[in-house]
Amino acid sequence: MKKYLLADVGNTFTKIRIYENSEYQFLTFPTIKPDGNPDGKQLQDLVSANQIDDVLYSTVVPEWHRIFNNLEVKGVVRKVSVQMKLPFEMKYQTPETLGSDRIALLAAAAEAGFHHHCTLIVSAGTCITFDILHERTYLGGAISPGLAMRAKAMNHFTKALPLVTVNLIDIPVNGQLFIGQDTAQCLWAGSVQSAALEIDQYIDRLKSKFSKLKIYLTGGDANTLEKMIKSDIFARPNMCLDGLNILYKLNA
Ligand SMILES: Nc1ncnc2c1ncn2[C@@H]1O[C@H](COP(=O)(O)OP(=O)(O)OP(=O)(O)O)[C@@H](O)[C@H]1O
Ligand SMILES: CC(C)(CO)[C@@H](O)C(=O)NCCC(=O)O
Structure with a gap:
């Protein structure tokens, strides 16, 4: 049995699974080090220490291609691309610019089959992506600012607004509309609550x-948003890595 590493390099965090005999270990680290560089050494050390055969990766941060290209493994290093065998059909007008994380998410959704007529994947990471699969055809979706990005943008583009750390503000969520009563609460409401309203x-x-709709919610902010979204959703942490595993097996 091969030992393989799957990597989902996001703009904020890199998530990794190392598979051996269908079991895996999970690791995560910031995509860019505090010095502003990607940590290629950490990845090579991990690959060497675990005697990895193959690597399949998705990156939405182009510098990481160089690091993966230089990785020394026993087998092969592959990147996710639309040239791979995919379990769905593509209607995106610019498949070459489609984020490889979105390709992996779609692969994970497609695995569940197509009896749901329509599937929506909401991935709440650095950006929030919406991706729609209509039966086995990918129709496209939307890209919107993520929670932290909303808060950072309001701080960056104004003179008076402070930076709020969206996950650190403890607002009780009770299904009612929350009315911010001070600056920090209003910024939270405009970042977190507004994103939840947008998703709903x-x-x-x-x-x-599409009445028969199945909805997945994933990404680093899925836990925060899950409590606030009214619609029935399937929370699926690390769905991108699930999709990478499907693509690895499909293209073995
Ligand atoms: N300690 C933290 N530092 C930074 N962001 C955090 C932290 N904890 C939670 N977050 C939230 O997690 C989000 C990143 O989630 P995730 O790891 O899914 O993103 P990503 O995969 O790196 O992004 P993308 O795939 O959209 O490029 C941030 O936007 C932020 O709102
Ligand atoms: C939208 C993000 C940043 C989400 O991680 C990523 O998928 C990306 O960089 N996409 C490229 C543009 C596109 O998907 O059409």
């Missing part, structure tokens, strides 16, 4: 078009 509204509109 996106789902409502999609449901009016």
